[in-house]
Amino acid sequence: MKKILNINGKSQYDEDIKESFRPSACGPVTARLLMDQFPPEACPYDINELFTRLGGTKIGLVKGRFIRNMGKILGSNWTVAECDIANVKRQINNGRLIAAKFDKWFNFRWRGGYEFDYHWVPVIGYEEKEDDIELIIHDNGARNRPSQVRQVSYKKNKAVLSFVKIEPVRELQ
Template sequence: MKQVEGFQGQSQYNDEIDIRFQPSACGPVTAFTILRHHLHNSTINVNELYRILGGTRIGLFKWRFIRNMRKLLGSGWKVAHCTIEELKEEINEGRPVAAKFDKWFTFHWFGEYAFDYHWVPVIGYREDDSGLTLLVHDNGGRNRESRIRAIPYEPNKPILSFIKIRKTTAK
């Protein structure tokens, strides 16, 4: 099993998050926890990220996540879609990856998936005889902190997409 060391999850229902944003804050919380992992001294908070990234009541679109994270981080960072193989490389290098589960806008309405529509940080993976399993922080729930969950990749593959966020300069 490969896992990013020292990653801290956070619940999207944390008291510090505006109550109006909480039901749709999974994308900004995912971005926040990944940025916190990379930038240990960051002063940005989830409420700011919600606005900066363009969060809405129905969630955060992937293209907005990428475009607005690029604007926020600047040219010294790479924020881009990635494949499952690139996800493994990122995890092997100690970098979490943002994952979006989306059965609604991918038109896979009738399958059984771990989440219907949800952003989570992927912090690890395991490959064995039963296939590939992703380790994700689930971003919590009302009155529940974020926890690590093991999600099988194959049954969720039709609705999954990934975004890597990595520093490309030494500064």
């Protein structure tokens, strides 16, 4: 089974993102893309504002800060929480994107052929394979690589992957 959600992706190197933020704007770009699924009043901030409000730094955005500060931005009517691969599939099946964080540095997995060393991306789908799950992501790009849809192995990257869901406590009308 293959499930893919349609989104308008964005590169963290787009011109509307403050130049000094671009090298580490993947977290705020991912947050903005997740929030674009919901009415604009849920989170009215652009990527530059999210970079600051989420606590982005020159080396990136740590997961705990993403969860805590996104929860503060959205308030008590929203759930912002870490989730597992079963919940990732459930969220995608329910039409919601998921934030994925690849992080070999703070997981102390310095060796290995992971897709990314340290990068936030939205998960827009998945495909069940015989012995793996292929995550369909919208890579936010790099200095010399445009944003693009890619498939990555969950099994190969599991040691450095974590996921964050954002959902309303009650369904929005």
